[in-house]
Amino acid sequence: MAFAAIHPEAGRVDATLPDLGCGMSWDAVYKVRPRVALRCPACGHGVHAKVSSRKLRYFAHDPGRPDDCVWLNESLEHHLLKLELATSIRAVGWHAELEVRAPDGSWRADVLASSHDGNHRVAWEVQLSPITDDDIADRTHRYRRDGIGVCWVSTADRIPWIGSVPSIRVREPEENQSWTVIDGVAGFRYADGAWNLMTDVALVDFIGWVLREKAIVHQVLPRYRRIWRGSPDRYVRRHLIWTSPHSIDEEARHNLMRQRQEEWKRRKQEQERAAAQRRKAEEEARRQEEQRQREEREAAERAMREQRWAEQRRQWELQAEQDRLRREAEERHRQEQAQAAEEERLRQEQREQQAAHHWWAEVSAAQDQQLRTAVADPVWKKEAIRLTFDDHGPTAECGYGIPIYRPARWGTQLYGVLRPSPASLHRVPHSVPVFVRNAREAQLLTESGAIEPDRVIHFDLPDYEQLSLI
Known part of the structure; x- marks a missing residue:
């Protein structure tokens, strides 16, 4: 619509x-x-x-x-309220246009009221949906930048931004009544020293006040921002209100009176402070004398305490030195144990390397190739997968056996280990199979109990090379 x-x-x-x-x-x-x-x-x-x-x-x-x-x-309520605003503006003798957009698109007024000479314009914005304080302040600034006044209008029960921008809350008419303003307009009563909200102003009257500048936006002075509303909320806080120039003058006059009262109170407080300072000076003189006598007694007691503390510190220092010597001895013992363990590890590694050297010396290059063929051919024939043997030969990580790899989706994976050394089976990765030439070699690997028998696979190959007869 x-x-x-x-x-x-x-x-x-x-x-x-x-x-x-x-x-x-x-x-x-x-x-x-x-x-x-x-x-x-x-x-x-x-x-x-x-x-x-x-x-x-x-x-x-x-x-x-x-x-x-x-x-x-925009809801039907939004459209009806815009229509009511336009009708009221025209009723007070101003020109009203609905849904007017700025030439540069920076704003879009629901209703734009213009004087007949075109020198004064006021935008009337219906805001029924939630909006942040920052957004509504920014949109208000855009109107002011173009020299256009603005008033935000809502029917909601609770409006977080009312009082932070020029705004009012209105009530829908009942039966033959007219639209009324129930929040956003206030008058100042000097006798009460407070602003009072006007909660029953005809919308058309309020619009006439604004357009004729009988009601203007006023920044409430900080001390008067608690505004009397009456039941049920009693007081509300407002920074901006619509009011008359007379009320603004009354607020300024009351504020001046309050300032004079505060000045009188300030001078009286200064006199009271001066008298209090004299009494305080006399009390301070008495206190200082008592303090001097007390300090003399405390100095004597402090000298005795320092003497006792000096003796105690000597005992602590002696105990600390003994503890330091004990920790140094324990550290030396720990380092000696670590060095002995490292030496034993190196000797063990050397023994394993020698055992692995003798282990592999038992087979010739031809026997090695024969075993590789026995491992790889069945896999190729059955699965069409070509196994690869590590080019570096026996590795410590595989118990000084030769790692065997098979292709995987993302590279290769360990398939098994060829002839790990019986002395280094604890280095063989768990769960992978181990391949040896024959039952004798299999028995050498399993008799120590370091590897499960079902992981050891042999091929009944002879221990020695067979000579061909020509």
Whole structure:
């Protein structure tokens, strides 16, 4: 729903005005054939004239409307309140336009009130959906930057931003009553020294006050920001209010009176402080004498305590030295044990290397190749997978056996170990199979109990090379 549209010849037309704002009757756009090519001012999509069940004239989007048009998200309450604002503005003799956009697109006023000479403009914004204080302050600044006054209007029960920007809260009419302003307008009573909210102001009257500058936005002085509202909330806090110049003068006069009172209180307090300082000086002199006598007694007691503490410190230092010597001895013993363990590890590694050397010396290159073929051929024939043997030969990580790899999805993985040394089986990775030439070699590996028999696989190959007869 929108109250404005773009006519292909007359330009912008306003459904709330009898002549549509351009000297044209409603019948010129409503149910005419061929239909007038009206467009939405916000999104440019086609619109057509309609009349609601309440006899409200407006423009509705044609089928296929864009979802991001700003006017599609406005409720019926939003539209009715905009219409009420425009009607009230026109009732007080000002010109009112609905849904007006800035030339540079920096703002879009729900209702823009303009004086007949065009020198004064006030934007009236209906804000029913939640908005942050920063967003509403930024949008208010955009209006002020272009020399346009602004008033935000809402019907919500609780408005977090009211009083931080020029704003009012209104109440919908009941039966034959009119729209009323119930928050945002206040008057200052000098006798009470406080602002009082006006909770029953006709909306059309308030709009007239604002446009005729009988009501202006006022930054409340800090001491008066607790504003009397009456039941049920009693007091509310406001930084900005709509009020009359007379109330602003009354606030300033009361503030001046309060300042004079505070100045009198300040001088009286200074006199009382001076008298208190004299009494304090006399008490301080007595206190200092008592303090001097007390310090003399404490100095004697302190000398005795320091003597006892000196003896105690000597005992502590002696104990600390004994503890240091003990820790050094323990550290030397630990280092000696670590060195002995390291030497034993190196000797063990040397023994394993010698055992591995003798172990591999038992087989020739031909026997080694024979064993590799016995391991790799069945896998190739059965699975078409080619095993690879580590080019570095026997490695310590595999118990001085030769690692066997098979292709994997991301490289290779360990398939098994070829002829690990019986003396280094504790180095063989867990769960991988071990391949040897025959049952004798298998028995040498399993008799120590360092590896499970079911992990050892042999091929009944002879211990010695067979000589070919030519």
